[in-house]
Amino acid sequence: MALVNPDFAAELKAYGVDTPLECFNCGTCAAICPLLFEHFPRKMIRYVQVGAKEKILQQAEDLWRCLHCGLCTQTCPRQANPGELILGLRRYVVAQARRA
Amino acid sequence: MFNPQDIIDLLAANVRQTRNPFGVPASKFNTWWKDAGGFTRRPGDALLFTGLMYQAIPYIEATTRYLERLEGSSWAGYLRYSRFLPASLRGRGLAALTSAAGKKKFNGILHTICRLLKKSGAGFFYHPEMDFYSGILLYDLGDQDGFIKHAQFVDKTLKLHGVSKIITVDPHTTYALKELYPKYTGATFEVQPYFSQLQFQAPAAGNGKPPVVLHDPCLYGRYLQLSEGPRRVLKNLNLEYVDVRNCGEFTSCCGGPAESVSPALNREILARRAGELKAAAAPVVTFCPICLANLLKAGLPVEDLASLVGRHMA
Incomplete structure (x- = not known):
């Protein structure tokens, strides 16, 4: 079970993430990503949207x-900027680790 | 894969102590200019800003060879303690692992770029004390604070020296100075990649050799949309080239950005891109030191744009 936090997307604005709610989860990003890895980055964007x-x-x-x-980012039909979102999540995680 | 936080902490400590991610003082490995003839600064000249990237490739290769052996082993976790060693000690160890042939090769590319800029009549100068690592790896890995502090230092130093125009030689530094510095430090430098400054009275005949295939770095292809620049240089010199399907804005990554946290992932992505380029059955030309070193690792016949153009204009 995961707790959800509807304010999480807003919290990420401080880390340069301001477009996650534009995403409608079409999966173009996961299809073109060279990692071919577990719906990356779509899964992460979804987690941000629901605040997981x-x-x-x-x-x-x-x-x-x-x-x-x-x-x-180049192929996203919604200009949700998935690449920048992942970079913003790195910043968020690094900041959390340094605070801990 | 290594724990990213261990890698970030190590690199950030190196940048804080030596202003570059390797922990080696820049004066030890930024030596190419000593054999490049003198530089005179005239009013309005642009600073040639290498960002220490080409010079750093032999050090990156040495680090990666070490990390490749460590990744996935029971020793990988001990990497986190290396940041507690003095940077000078870490740097000396790395310098000992670095090949002289590699240093000569990558310094040679900078010599060629200089020669081509002079031949093109570009107004530029170089001074090693105004040339810094841009901090881009800290930005890419998510160390926003570390990147901004370093960028502010570089910005302030360049402004103190009255620098307003900059010529860059690699896509990572170009992206940092052109896009990130204005956003995070308020810098307002006029930044141009070196190939945009190249203009020659070219021999009309080309070099009579079969075409080369181009590998666009992601940053020039997508982020900066500068893929046309190198093609313009080649067209003007009647040097033939071909493109693979994934080129320009849709170029495929060579895997280089993964190298610092997972050399194994880098190898996986590299093998795929190498396959795309091999299908063209032509020597590969690229314009990024990271891509160059990585594609060489895949065993491809690859050289830098500057080397190809420099040989033609010799």
Whole structure:
């Protein structure tokens, strides 16, 4: 079971993430991502949308598999900027670790 | 895969102590300019800003060879303690693992870029004390605070030296100075990649050799949309090239960005891109030191744009 936090997307604005709610989960990003890995980055975007913060922290290492190649952002039909969202989540996780 | 936090902490400690991610003082590995002839700064000249990237490749290769052996082993977790060693000690160890041939090769690319810029009549100068690592790896790995502090230092130092125009030689530094510095430090430098400055009275005949195939780095292809620049240079020199399907804005990543946290993942992505390029059955040309070193690792016949153009204009 995961707790959801509807304010999580707003919390991420401080880390440069301001478009996750634009995503309608079409999966184009996951299809074009060279990682071919467990619906990445779509799964992470969904976690942000529903505020599943704990899920993100549990799977945080996956964020650093991202190559920051930009193909997901280039092809996103909603300009949800998945690449920048992953980068913002890295910033969030690093900040949490340093605070701990 | 290594624990990303261990890698970030190590790199951030190195940048804080030596202003570069390797823990080696820049004066030890930024030596290419000593054999490049003199530089005179005239009013209005642009600073040639290498971002220490080409010089760093032999150090990155040495680090990766070490990390490849460590990844997945029971020793991997001990990496987190290396940040407690003094940067000078870490740096000396790394310097000892770095090959002289590699240093000569990558320094040679910078010499060629200089020669081509001079031949093109570009107004530029170089000074090693104004050339810094951009901090881009900290940004990419999510160490926002570390990146901003370092970028502010670089920005302030360049402004103190009255620098307003910059010529870059690699996509990572170009992206950092052109896009990230204005956003995070308020920098307002006029930044141009070196190939946009190249203009020659070219020999019309080309080089009579079969075409090369181009590998666009992600940052030039997508983020900065500068893929046309190198193609313009080649067209002007009548040097033939071909493109693979995934090129320009839709270029495929070589895997290089994964190298610091997972050399194994890098190898996996690299094998796929190498396959795409091999299908063209032509020598590969690229314009990024990270891509160059990575594609060489895949055993492809690959060289830098500057090397190809420099040989033609010799």
